[in-house]
Amino acid sequence: MALPEGAAAHEFRSQCSIARTMEILGDRWTLLIVRDLMWHGKHTFQELQTSAERMPTNQLSQRLKLLVDWGLVDKQVYQERPVRYRYVLTEQGRALEPVLLQIMQWGHKALGGGLYDPKAGRTVAPARNPASVER
Amino acid sequence: MALPEGAAAHEFRSQCSIARTMEILGDRWTLLIVRDLMWHGKHTFQELQTSAERMPTNQLSQRLKLLVDWGLVDKQVYQERPVRYRYVLTEQGRALEPVLLQIMQWGHKALGGGLYDPKAGRTVAPARNPASVER
DNA sequence: AACAGTCACTTTCGATTCGAAAGTTGCTAT
DNA sequence: ATAGCAACTTTCGAATCGAAAGTGACTGTT
Structure with missing residues (x-):
């Protein structure tokens, strides 16, 4: 099975699992997105951005993109016309x-x-x- | 018992334990310092900065200061003339x-x-x- | 047909932070 | 006097952040 694009292209700066993980999750927001997806039933862009900590929408957008690239989150269309998206944790993400x-x-x-x-x-x-x- | 200065002054942006923790540890470097102090016997500024990931010295300096402020790390003088410092995890840090x-x-x-x-x-x-x- | 509303973003832009490198201070050793 | 070391601090251009406003696709209401 192939790596997600973001991951395949990436050169880690070290061998250390902790350092590698921090390259992905090492910021104020990313784990909060994971928390909301995992526990708080928040799955749309709207739901995630109106979460307690009010993260800026451009950050949310970027982080979600990265999480999808890294294969921790799956972006699904749950409705056409108008098209609406739902973000769901993958197995990696749930881990x-x-x-x-x-x-x-x-x-x-x-x-x-x-x-x-x-x-x-x-x-x-x-x-x-x-x-x-x-x- | 009083809070460390950095902690006492701080207003967290949310109630969430994860959000609060990410305000302190949510960057690429801080946990790597903790890792080196905890497991790899690195305790001086020199030792920490020549660690695998080569963190910039100004960042190391800042992060150590914050960790001390937050009460996760203790800065001890282990030698006078010339004065040399040793950084050690507190109980909070070891936790x-x-x-x-x-x-x-x-x-x-x-x-x-x-x-x-x-x-x-x-x-x-x-x-x-x-x-x-x-x- | 015109207008308000929703969702999911993207753009803008000033402020903050980062990272690489060089510089500083205090001291010892030759 | 000169070199060396540890522990920082300073500098500065580049990257990132955060608040706010804007965009586009559509629906629902008058």
Whole structure:
């Protein structure tokens, strides 16, 4: 099976799995898109951009394109006339769930962020105010 | 116990633990510093900057400052005259190990990166050429 | 037929950040 | 005096970011 275009063309700067991953996911937005696709039932451009963090639309557009190129996301037409698109995680993309979970755990403990339970589909521990975060 | 300065002053853009974490670790370099401090015995500025990925020294300097501000890294003087510094992970910093491990797993499977075993202190699966990465 | 609305983007542009290289500081060693 | 090293800092052009406005294809309403 062939690589997605974006991936095939790319020369990684190092052998390290972590470095390689950071070349794809190492920015403020990309993992938030993955989070919304994975857990929050957001699948259209509209839904993704009206998400909590209000990412700029040009960034969303670019990131989605990259995620598709890397084979983490699939872009499907779910309606013709007018044509509308739905973004869905591929198997590769879904494989990021343990990464998201670990990051969430850390962000919860260290930064007082909320804790979401994917199985229950709801937040099980609300975020604390940054000012009250203790070490 | 008080928050580290950088953290106390900061207003997160969202409640989400993942979004908060990405505000700190969401760039190409920061996690690589954490990786080197955690697993590869690199603790001085010199050691960190001659690491595989050759990060620019101004970035290294900035990132280290932020990591110290966030309380993930401790900067210690290990030698006076001339004064020399050693960077060490705090407990918060060490708590990132499961995150690193999951990212490594994903980067190995999805991008053909190498697999390092922290307990054994060595690479247990070498990186594959990007061109040969299969899905 | 004209006009408002929706979705999915793209364009623009000033501000910020990045990265490569060179420069600085404080000290030791010859 | 000169060279060398560690740990940065400065410089500066290039790349990227973010906020806002604009575009195009269509539908639904008057």
